[in-house]
Amino acid sequence: MRFTKxxxxxxxxxxxxxxxxxxxAAEQLGDVVFVEVPEAGKVVKTGDNLAVVESxxxxxxxxxxxxxxxxxxxxxxGDAPETVNDQPEKAGWFAKIKxxxxxxxEALMDRAAYEDFLGTL
Amino acid sequence: MSDDNLKTTPLNxxxxxxxxxxxxxxxxxxxxxxxxxxxxxxxxxxxNAGLFDVSHMGQARLRGVSPLSAFxxxxxxxxxxLKPGKQRYSVLLNKKGGIIDDLMAAxxxxxxxxxxxxxxxxxxxxxIIDDELAxxxxxxxxxxxxxxxxxxPKAAAVLAEHAPEAATMVFMDARSITAFGTxxxxxxxxxxxxxxxxxxxPATEAERVWNTLLADVRVKPIGLGARDSxxxxxxxxLYGHDVDETVSPxxxxxxxxxxxxxxEARDFPGAARIAKELAEGVTRKRVxxxxxxxxxxxxxxxxADEAGNVVGVITSGGFSPSLGKPIAMGFVPPALAVAxxxxxxxxxxxxxxxxxxxxxxxxxxxxxxx
Numbered sequence: 491m492r493f494t495k496x497x498x499x500x501x502x503x504x505x506x507x508x509x510x511x512x513x514x515a516a517e518q519l520g521d522v523v524f525v526e527v528p529e530a531g532k533v534v535k536t537g538d539n540l541a542v543v544e545s546x547x548x549x550x551x552x553x554x555x556x557x558x559x560x561x562x563x564x565x566x567x568g569d570a571p572e573t574v575n576d577q578p579e580k581a582g583w584f585a586k587i588k589x590x591x592x593x594x595x596e597a598l599m600d601r602a603a604y605e606d607f608l609g610t611l
Numbered sequence: 612m613s614d615d616n617l618k619t620t621p622l623n624x625x626x627x628x629x630x631x632x633x634x635x636x637x638x639x640x641x642x643x644x645x646x647x648x649x650x651x652x653x654x655x656x657x658x659n660a661g662l663f664d665v666s667h668m669g670q671a672r673l674r675g676v677s678p679l680s681a682f683x684x685x686x687x688x689x690x691x692x693l694k695p696g697k698q699r700y701s702v703l704l705n706k707k708g709g710i711i712d713d714l715m716a717a718x719x720x721x722x723x724x725x726x727x728x729x730x731x732x733x734x735x736x737x738x739i740i741d742d743e744l745a746x747x748x749x750x751x752x753x754x755x756x757x758x759x760x761x762x763x764p765k766a767a768a769v770l771a772e773h774a775p776e777a778a779t780m781v782f783m784d785a786r787s788i789t790a791f792g793t794x795x796x797x798x799x800x801x802x803x804x805x806x807x808x809x810x811x812x813p814a815t816e817a818e819r820v821w822n823t824l825l826a827d828v829r830v831k832p833i834g835l836g837a838r839d840s841x842x843x844x845x846x847x848x849l850y851g852h853d854v855d856e857t858v859s860p861x862x863x864x865x866x867x868x869x870x871x872x873x874x875e876a877r878d879f880p881g882a883a884r885i886a887k888e889l890a891e892g893v894t895r896k897r898v899x900x901x902x903x904x905x906x907x908x909x910x911x912x913x914x915a916d917e918a919g920n921v922v923g924v925i926t927s928g929g930f931s932p933s934l935g936k937p938i939a940m941g942f943v944p945p946a947l948a949v950a951x952x953x954x955x956x957x958x959x960x961x962x963x964x965x966x967x968x969x970x971x972x973x974x975x976x977x978x979x980x981x
Contacts, residue, residue: 546653
């Protein structure tokens with residue numbers, strides 16, 4: 491699993507990356523009440539808006555950590571947005587993206603580097 | 612994160628010790644939430660008792676020869692008719708009948724009028740009152756006092772243990788009494804729709820009183836996040852969002868703040884506009900909306916009719932923890948302001964179904980009779 495400074499995690503199987511937000515991000519957001527996930531076929535570049543996650547008090551954008559094409563959004567979050575709080579780094583994933591360039595994944599932080607980054611916040 | 616330009620309340624250290632997440636608000640560093648988070652804090656207040664630090668709000672005494680009649684020069688309320696021990700909600704009006712701020716004014720004792728205004732507006736409010744009423748009365752700001760709010764169905768039982776007299780008060784009563792061993796100004800009011808009290812005490816006593824109340828298992832500290840979702844459910848407008856200097860009390864659905872006597876006398880700022888609006892109607896009105904599908908509609912989202920024409924804008928909105936669905940307030944033409952009217956709210960470019968809903972969204976629990 492790899493991580494971004496925007497507190498997203500990415501796990502790669504073959505050329506399909508599963509993307510979610512980290513436990514730290516979920517805790518910071520508080521109770522998630524709504525999630526908007528992308529539809530299959532959407533093409534995103536790194537830094538594009540990928541999803542929106544909403545707490546009681548605010549809406550936050552989730553940015554694409556990698557370039558590629560969405561193959562699936564996590565439809566289960568529609569009825570159970572609280573999954574993002576309960577299992578942020580498992581069932582609370584947002585989208586699966588078929589990535590164009592594996593080097594982009596390799597360039598992200600590993601868990602140790604992400605935890606060091608959290609220590610600086 | 613610290614910011615040297617932000618002011619702090621007398622409870623700053625207590626908030627940090629309690630694990631609050633501090634954010635800038637109205638020029639102060641304020642707790643937006645504690646460890647439990649907005650959802651749990653909101654529901655706790657609806658079921659138990661929530662304790663809020665609202666010391667950022669502006670407290671003042673209006674003192675002079677005839678403070679009650681003087682205050683009528685800047686507001687549309689019947690303050691000459693305000694009885695001792697009572698409090699009234701009112702608005703400070705500009706010459707065009709727009710709302711400069713909303714406020715509470717009370718006669719808790721014989722010392723003039725006790726006024727509480729919004730934190731973000733207080734410097735401007737007090738200057739305007741001082742300037743407009745110069746020569747008759749003066750504003751004495753009570754910078755050395757803190758303000759707490761204790762809200763929820765268990766608030767009365769909790770406060771009665773420290774201030775037995777508070778239990779003899781009803782909604783919108785205000786009294787200067789000795790409570791917690793200090794001089795307190797207590798009013799049975801609040802900004803959550805629940806029964807509860809606002810408690811003004813000397814800043815030097817704030818942390819002791821705060822900790823005394825929190826020692827009660829029925830009481831938890833509640834941040835500004837839940838304060839906002841609670842007041843939204845209660846249908847109460849938030850100044851600077853739902854109401855501003857362009858909005859009249861009639862448009863804001865606050866016409867109850869324009870007293871009968873003053874309507875007849877038409878002797879307040881902007882009276883011509885307000886009388887016209889009362890007689891002939893308005894072009895926009897503040898309404899509640901229940902969002903029937905999709906994401907919460909937040910401030911700035913457009914409101915459209917069923918044909919897709921933009922007819923208004925959301926001024927505050929979010930997710931209602933008590934109702935489990937998104938709710939909002941916004942302005943629409945009066946023809947579309949009737950409860951049950953089907954509208955659309957446009958969130959991130961997508962129209963979502965919404966319905967005009969009578970406010971409050973969650974019934975008020977004010978204790979009007981003992």
